[in-house]
Amino acid sequence: MKREPGFLHILARLMLVLLVLYLSWTAAYFITAAIYSRMSWAFHDLFVFLINATLGFFFFGIISMTVRRFIQPREQHAFTEMIDALKRISQGDFHINLDWDLGGRNGKHRRTHPYVQLVDSINDMAANLKAMEKLREEFISNVSHEIGSPLTSIIGFAKALKDEKLDREQRDRYLTIIETECIRLSKLSDNLMKLAILDSERHPFRPSLYRLDKQLISLILACEPQWEAKKIEMTVEVDIVEVNADEDLMGQVWVNLLHNAIKFTPQGGSISVSLSSNGDQAVICIADTGQGINEQDQQRIFERFYKADQSRSRTAGGSGLGLSIAYKITEMHTGSISVSSKVGEGTVFTVMLPLHQKVMKGSSNCEMYNGTVI
Known part of the structure; x- marks a missing residue:
């Protein structure tokens, strides 16, 4: 024995x-x-x-x-x-790295020694706190940058408006810029508040059974002015799927992903949205034909304030928080969100949610929308 x-x-x-x-x-x-x-x-x-x-x-x-x-x-x-x-x-x-030599003990017995376990625990704690401190510093730096940039623009153009020699066209252009930057600050504030509430777990979590396919179609139709303005071909293929989730929170996930897809898809491109079931999970895929994301950026795409393309994100007015919010909400639902992309070939975001309810197979009611299935 x-x-x-x-x-x-x-x-x-x-x-x-x-x-x-x-x-x-x-x-x-x-x-x-x-x-x-x-x-x-x-x-x-x-x-x-x-x-x-x-x-x-x-x-x-x-x-x-x-x-x-x-x-x-x-x-x-x-x-x-x-x-x-x-x-x-x-x-x-947090720059701690303890090491205590136990002489001739072999590796297995050394790992089970209580002193070694205590030393390893201290090292792990220091490493985790160091990583958290680094994230905190990056977070503060990013928030300062995101708030500082629009404030600088607002202050600059507000001073320029004091010039009485400005004609009506210039004045309107400066006011439009100030309004745009104020909206950007407002969105940043809202997103920061959402993340703070989600992190603190104070946000009311009210899961209920609802038709996920109906929610997706409704949100896609709500975004119609955006994708129609860019002449994007929108294709939707969904099964009738009922999930047990917080409908409002999940709606935020789909809005963030859809807006990202529309934002980064070029004029005349295409976006496809699919919904199906795989065992006890619902699988949602949102694919676009944008410029794609390189492999290195894909590993950090869900980090707060991280932007795969800094210049592109600034032009589009993003703050780098939308995907973080989507990731957090999906995590709250014990689901997962992943990205697959190739530069120049587009991007696919895949969300997997537990069903907690039998899925009704089949096709949802569809309408023809400018030759696009909706």
């Missing part, structure tokens, strides 16, 4: 203690025997046994104290390092 490593470790330590104890008793026996042989009279057997046992325990204590002198300073040093590391972490220094 295979024994657990912990049991073998305890057994080995017990055997070591017994070995040292037996050696101490043996040493005591030979020493007292040598002393008794030089004496003219013999002691009683009980007295001899007691003397041998006492002397043996005395030797055992001396050996234990000697070994302890070599082991305890190392442990004390390790605890001192750990306490110092915790103090540094409490003061905001």
Whole structure:
């Protein structure tokens, strides 16, 4: 029968203690025997046994104290390092990497040692806090930049409006820019508030059974002026699917993804939206024929304020929060969202949601819309 490593470790330590104890008793026996042989009279057997046992325990204590002198300073040093590391972490220094050598222990036993587990926990905590601090700094920097840019424009054009020599056309153009930047700030504020509420889990989460196919078609039709203005061919293929989710929150996901697709699809391009079921999950795909996203950016596309194309995002007026909100809401529904893209070939966002309800197969009611299935 295979024994657990912990049991073998305890057994080995017990055997070591017994070995040292037996050696101490043996040493005591030979020493007292040598002393008794030089004496003219013999002691009683009980007295001899007691003397041998006492002397043996005395030797055992001396050996234990000697070994302890070599082991305890190392442990004390390790605890001192750990306490110092915790103090540094409490003061905001997360550049911690403790390492405590356990001598000849093999890898498996070393990992199960409590001191090693404690050191690894401190290292992991420091690494996680360091990563969080980096994200916090990036977040503050991004917020400052996103707020600073429109404010600079507003201040500049507001000062320009004080010039009485401006004609009506220039004045209207400056006012339009100020209005656009104010709308941009308002959207940024709204998105930041949404993320803060979602992160704090204070947002009311009210899942209910509803027709996901109807929701998607309704939102696509609501976006008709945007995709019609760019002469985008919109194709929709949906099954009748009922999901148990928060309809308002999921609506935000579809709006963000649809607006992104319309925003980055060129004039005369195409967008396709599909909805189907795969086992106990609903699968929603939103594909566009935009310029695509390179592989390196795809790994960070759901980070807050991250923009795959900085110049393109600024031109389109985005803040880099829409996909973060979509990711957070999908995560709240225990679903997943992923991106697949090739530069020059377009982008596909895939959302998978648990159904929690039987899916009714078939096609939803469709209408012909300028030759496009809606």
